[in-house]
Each structure stands twice: as structure tokens, then as C-alpha cells.
Amino acid sequence: MIIGIVGLGLIGGSLGLDLRSQGHRVLGVSRKPGTCERAIARGIADDASVSPSFLRQAEVVFVCTPLGVMETAVDEIVPYLSADAVLTDVGSLKGWVMQAIAPKWANFVGGHPMAGTAESGIEAAQRELFINCAYVLTPMATTPPEVVQRVEDLARSLQSHVYICSPEEHDRAVAWISHLPVMVSASLISACLSEADKPVLELAKKLASSGFRDTSRVGGGNPELGVMMAKYNQEALLRSLYAYREQLDQAIAQIEQSDWATLDHHLQATQHHRPNFMQ
Amino acid sequence: MIIGIVGLGLIGGSLGLDLRSQGHRVLGVSRKPGTCERAIARGIADDASVSPSFLRQAEVVFVCTPLGVMETAVDEIVPYLSADAVLTDVGSLKGWVMQAIAPKWANFVGGHPMAGTAESGIEAAQRELFINCAYVLTPMATTPPEVVQRVEDLARSLQSHVYICSPEEHDRAVAWISHLPVMVSASLISACLSEADKPVLELAKKLASSGFRDTSRVGGGNPELGVMMAKYNQEALLRSLYAYREQLDQAIAQIEQSDWATLDHHLQATQHHRPNFMQ
Structure with a gap:
């Protein structure tokens, strides 16, 4: 097959x-x-070029640019695509992509391979990055089934696990497990930094170990990515944040009221259910 | 030296x-x-025994029981200690220990070796557990300096990094970097579980990867330990939780108002400062 890839970074x-x-x-x-x-x-x-004209040969084209330049990139390539070419993207939000990109090409299906490393750019690209990763596809009711099938086959050939759902379901799910953790974790770091008692803050920095390291990791990541998540997934992320604040307030109330039985019950539940997210 | 150890679990x-x-x-x-x-x-x-009578030979005694039984344990051993024996503990909270335990023995100094594994009990005990770990000592103004020195020397002989501070400073510092992360992380798990849309919850479980795994790790840990932290460090933990809620509310407001510049500034700061907790 002849495959076009627009945007030659990590993914x-x-x-x-x-x-x-x-x-x-x-x-x-x-x-x-x-x-x-x-x-x-x-x-x-x-072959690689700054001009997309040779994409007229391509049977499937993956758009792998950052979300912020995806519309421009698609506008630039669409005039060159052959009529039956399949277009897909790898953007991490799908509601916005389905609104902004899907109307530009009938044979478009949104995709999100959930793989990555801490690095980005072409030098970070590596073989077998997608093995055992989730690869979500978000077709619309009008998307031709053979278009979905073609991208699904390619995703499976990378040994990814393919999930098919609506763009809204995708965005709500990633708000929970990817975007909410960033805000929760960043707020942990800024809360610690708000400690006004200097010796306590310095001691905290020295005593921090694996628990703090893990809980703060994604909050100390790439700020651009964090803002992108919030911008392109604003509604689902706020929905998750409100639910989170409610849980936090319940924990605070239990501790204020020395209600150790309820706190214990709550922590038993989180211990019990966490492994279901680790499969 | 003859050293007594009361409580033969991991530590x-x-x-x-x-x-x-x-x-x-x-x-x-x-x-x-x-x-x-x-x-x-x-x-x-x-030598090991269920009866503490042979501790009359000991020069230094480490109390390594859980906090919940520490008072009883100390009451049982104190009648047998020789007058110049040094008593110390390894409890993870120091304000409570200094109130409850210190008055029982003049040559007492509180200690907290910050080492551990996911396992507990005598079978989990291992050599060189304390190498490069923080070992906090919390003497009072009345604690004889030679008592502190003796425990400090032993802690250094384990290749731990010794920090000396007040019990309050210790408890506030560990509230930030150890106890707050547990509540933040547990609330993340319970927020996800509150998702009422079944397909979204199931998809979230399938898509969760390293970011969710790390951020949720300590919230899925031993519930007993979580309750213990809250119970014995209630004031400092609540103080940290209030500061955390304030930071969370700020992040929520930035996202509600699409104030991406301020959110970016905030995430730049957390990225910049996190390494100071990783030394």
C-alpha cells in the first residue's frame, strides 16, 4: 500500500x-x-517532501501534526488527494477533530493511537511503539465502513488494541484517565509550593520520595500539552474536575469530622477498584 | 553495642x-x-522473646510497632530499661509520638526512617533498606544532646541522610509529600468510579496507561496506612488539603474562563519546580 504521513514527529x-x-x-x-x-x-x-503534491499516489494518509496546525495541514493536502484516498489523524482529542477535520473529507475517520514517550520530534521516533497500545477509532454514522476497516487493519498490523467508539465517549474517557490526572497532579505541586513556612518547604523537598514522585509526574510534564488538553477537551475535562472536587470535598469532610470508618471504607474501595484500570 | 528492637516487621x-x-x-x-x-x-x-525483660541489657532500644500499639508497647518495656538507655521510635508521625511517648522516658528521641517497600511484616525485612533514605530526628529542647547523637550515629551507620527538625515541621513536611498525595490520588480513583455512563467508564478502564497508573498508585495503597496518616496528622493534613483545594479551584477557574495564558503559566511553574522535590 502507498501510505502518506503528514507530520514526522514521534508518532x-x-x-x-x-x-x-x-x-x-x-x-x-x-x-x-x-x-x-x-x-x-x-x-x-x-520519499519525503515539504510539498504534499506527491500524496496523490497515497491510498491512506495519516495526519500526525499537533492539533493546533491540523486544520491548516488538512486544507493544504486535501486538494491533492485521490478521490478514494482514506484520511485519518492521530490527534489526542476526537470531538474537536470530528467537527473541524471530518467535514473536509468524506473518507475520513478519526483515530488516536495511545502511545508516547517523554520525548518528541523525529529523533524520538522508534520501532514497535504501538505494540499493545490502545488505538481508538471514532467513525461517524456517515463514515463508509470500508474506510474504518482500512485504518483498523493498519492499526492491528501495528499490534495495537483497536477500540471503536463515538468521539464524545473517547473524549470523556481520556478526560478521566489522562487529562484529569494532569490537573490533579499539577495542583499537588502548586499546593506544596504555596507553603509559606520556608523550613517546612525545604524539608518537604528533601523528604519527597517515590509517592510524591509518582503522584506529581504528569503534573510536571509538558505545559503545552496540558493547555492543549484543556483547550480542546474543555467540557469533558471540567465535568471530570467537578466530580473530582466533589470526591475531594468528601475526603476533607471525613477527615474534619474524624470519620475514620467512612474514610477507611473509601480507601478500601479505591484499593479494590484501581486494578481494573491496570489491565 | 547492645540494641533492642521492639516490633519485628519490615522496619x-x-x-x-x-x-x-x-x-x-x-x-x-x-x-x-x-x-x-x-x-x-x-x-x-x-536473641528474641515475647517478654521484654532482657531489654535491661540494651543501650539503645528502637520501638518499631505500628503507631496504634506504640503506647502500650512502651508502657510494657519502660519498667525494664536501664536508667541510661536511649529510647527511640520509627513512627511516621512525630507530633503525636512526642506527646504520647516522649513523656514516658527522659532519654527518648523521636525518629522516622523514611524507607519502605510495598510489603510489610518480618518476611519483607531486607538488608540495606535505609541506604540513601531520609532519617528524621525530632528532639525536644529538653532532650539530652548525647541521646540525639547516639541515634544519629546509628542512623548514619545505615547510610541514611539525617535531618533534625521539630515534630511540627516534620509532620507538616510529610503532610505535603506523603499524606496529601494519598488523598489526592484516592480522590482521582473515586472520581473516575463516579462516572455514571457505563460505556465511558469501561472505555476509561481500557485506555488507562502510565499517567493514570502513576497518579493513582498511592491512592490505591493500604487503606489502614491512609487512615493512620489522617488520624495522627489530622491538623497538618487538613492544612495541606485546604491549600490543595485552593490550587484546584484556580485551575478549574482558568479552564472555565478559557484563560489559557494563566493555565500555561501555572503548568510552566509546576514543570519548573518539580525537579526540586526529586533530589
């Missing part, structure tokens, strides 16, 4: 490495000539 | 292994005859 680059190694011909597009050269040198693409 | 047992390997004579006390036998078999103690 686009890793897709290229795996798809080429399966025997597909990969055409890469990047705004930067240097990235195009690196894509060829690293074996990410058979 | 007491690990102390015994290291102190014996340094050539000290270790006398272990446990309520359970089986644990005494295991302590001798595992090389944790030279």
Missing part, C-alpha cells in the same frame, strides 16, 4: 518506521526540509 | 539485619512467638 515517524518495515511505501510530508532529510535517512519514509 | 526487621551485620548485639521483642523464631532464623536478632 508520525514511528508509524513510518513500522509501516515501511511491513513493506508499505511511505511518503512523508513535513514543513521542514531538514526533517524530510532525516525521515529518509532514518528509514521513516521512502 | 524493625530490616534494622536488625543491618545493625547485626555491623557487629551490634540485637535483642528482638515481638508479641508472636513465631515471629521471634523467624527473627533468629533470618539473622535479624541474636
Whole structure:
């Protein structure tokens, strides 16, 4: 198959490495000539260009740019696509993508491969990044089934676990397990930093160990990503934050009232149910 | 030196292994005859007994029982201690210990070796558990300096980093970096579980990966420990929880108002400052 990849960062680059190694011909597009050269040198693409004109050969095109430039990128490539080309994206929010991108191309299906590393950019691209990762597809009622099937087959060929759901279900689910944790964790760091008693703050920094390290990890991550989540998933994230604040207030009330039995019951439940999120 | 260890679980047992390997004579006390036998078999103690009477030989005694039985344990051993014996504990809260335990023995100094594993009990005891861990000592103004020195020397011999502070400073610091994270993390799990839309909850469970795993880890831990923290460190924990709720409310307001510049500024700060807690 001839596959186009627009945006050659961590995800686009890793897709290229795996798809080429399966025997597909990969055409890469990047705004930067240097990235195009690196894509060829690293074996990410058979050919790469700053101009999308060669995408007229492509049967499937993955849009792997950041969400902020995705509309522009799609507007630039759509005039070159052959009529039956399948278009998909790898954006981490799907409601916005389905509104902004889907109307631009009938054979479009939204996708979200849930893989990543702490690094980004073409040098971070790696083989087998998607093995055992979730790969969510969010077709609309009007999406032709063979379009979904084509992207699903490619996702399975990467050894990802494919889930098909509505864009709203996707966005609510990732609000819980990905976006809410960032805000919860960042608020932990800023709460600690609000300690006005200097010796206590300095001691806290010295005593912090694995518990603090793990709970604060995603809150100390890339600020740009955090803002992107909030911006493109505002409604679902707020919904999760309100539910979170309610749970936090209940815990505070239990501690204020020395209601240890209820607090114990609550912590028993979280201990019991957490493994269901770890499968 | 002849060293007594009362309570032969993870911490007491690990102390015994290291102190014996340094050539000290270790006398272990446990309520359970089986644990005494295991302590001798595992090389944790030279001698072990359910009766504390042989502690009259001990120069330093570590009380390593859970906080809930510490008062009883100390009441039982104090009649047997020689007048110049040094008494210390390993409890994870120090304000309560200094109120409840310190008045029972003049040569007492509170201690908190901040080491642990996910396991507990004598079988979890291991050599070199305390290497590079923080070991906090919380003497009072009336504590004889040579008493502090003696415990400090032993802590350093375990290759721990010794910090000396007031019980209040200790409890506020651990509220930030140990107890607050548990409540923050547990509330994350219960918030997710509050999702009433079944398919969304099931999808969230399937999509959860490292970010959720890390942020939820301490909230899915031992409920007994969580309740203990809240019970024995109620004031400092509530103080931290109120500050946390304020930070959370600020993040919520920024997202409600689409104030991405301030949210970005906030996440830049958490990214910037987190490494100071990781030294």
C-alpha cells in the first residue's frame, strides 16, 4: 500500500518506521526540509517532501501534526488527494477533530493511537511503539465502513488494541484517565509550593520520595500539552474536575469530622477498584 | 553495642539485619512467638522473646510497632530499661509520638526512617533498606544532646541522610509529600468510579496507561496506612488539603474562563519546580 504521513514527529515517524518495515511505501510530508532529510535517512519514509503534491499516489494518509496546525495541514493536502484516498489523524482529542477535520473529507475517520514517550520530534521516533497500545477509532454514522476497516487493519498490523467508539465517549474517557490526572497532579505541586513556612518547604523537598514522585509526574510534564488538553477537551475535562472536587470535598469532610470508618471504607474501595484500570 | 528492637516487621526487621551485620548485639521483642523464631532464623536478632525483660541489657532500644500499639508497647518495656538507655521510635508521625511517648522516658528521641517497600511484616525485612533514605530526628529542647547523637550515629551507620527538625515541621513536611498525595490520588480513583455512563467508564478502564497508573498508585495503597496518616496528622493534613483545594479551584477557574495564558503559566511553574522535590 502507498501510505502518506503528514507530520514526522514521534508518532508520525514511528508509524513510518513500522509501516515501511511491513513493506508499505511511505511518503512523508513535513514543513521542514531538514526533517524530510532525516525521515529518509532514518528509514521513516521512502520519499519525503515539504510539498504534499506527491500524496496523490497515497491510498491512506495519516495526519500526525499537533492539533493546533491540523486544520491548516488538512486544507493544504486535501486538494491533492485521490478521490478514494482514506484520511485519518492521530490527534489526542476526537470531538474537536470530528467537527473541524471530518467535514473536509468524506473518507475520513478519526483515530488516536495511545502511545508516547517523554520525548518528541523525529529523533524520538522508534520501532514497535504501538505494540499493545490502545488505538481508538471514532467513525461517524456517515463514515463508509470500508474506510474504518482500512485504518483498523493498519492499526492491528501495528499490534495495537483497536477500540471503536463515538468521539464524545473517547473524549470523556481520556478526560478521566489522562487529562484529569494532569490537573490533579499539577495542583499537588502548586499546593506544596504555596507553603509559606520556608523550613517546612525545604524539608518537604528533601523528604519527597517515590509517592510524591509518582503522584506529581504528569503534573510536571509538558505545559503545552496540558493547555492543549484543556483547550480542546474543555467540557469533558471540567465535568471530570467537578466530580473530582466533589470526591475531594468528601475526603476533607471525613477527615474534619474524624470519620475514620467512612474514610477507611473509601480507601478500601479505591484499593479494590484501581486494578481494573491496570489491565 | 547492645540494641533492642521492639516490633519485628519490615522496619524493625530490616534494622536488625543491618545493625547485626555491623557487629551490634540485637535483642528482638515481638508479641508472636513465631515471629521471634523467624527473627533468629533470618539473622535479624541474636536473641528474641515475647517478654521484654532482657531489654535491661540494651543501650539503645528502637520501638518499631505500628503507631496504634506504640503506647502500650512502651508502657510494657519502660519498667525494664536501664536508667541510661536511649529510647527511640520509627513512627511516621512525630507530633503525636512526642506527646504520647516522649513523656514516658527522659532519654527518648523521636525518629522516622523514611524507607519502605510495598510489603510489610518480618518476611519483607531486607538488608540495606535505609541506604540513601531520609532519617528524621525530632528532639525536644529538653532532650539530652548525647541521646540525639547516639541515634544519629546509628542512623548514619545505615547510610541514611539525617535531618533534625521539630515534630511540627516534620509532620507538616510529610503532610505535603506523603499524606496529601494519598488523598489526592484516592480522590482521582473515586472520581473516575463516579462516572455514571457505563460505556465511558469501561472505555476509561481500557485506555488507562502510565499517567493514570502513576497518579493513582498511592491512592490505591493500604487503606489502614491512609487512615493512620489522617488520624495522627489530622491538623497538618487538613492544612495541606485546604491549600490543595485552593490550587484546584484556580485551575478549574482558568479552564472555565478559557484563560489559557494563566493555565500555561501555572503548568510552566509546576514543570519548573518539580525537579526540586526529586533530589
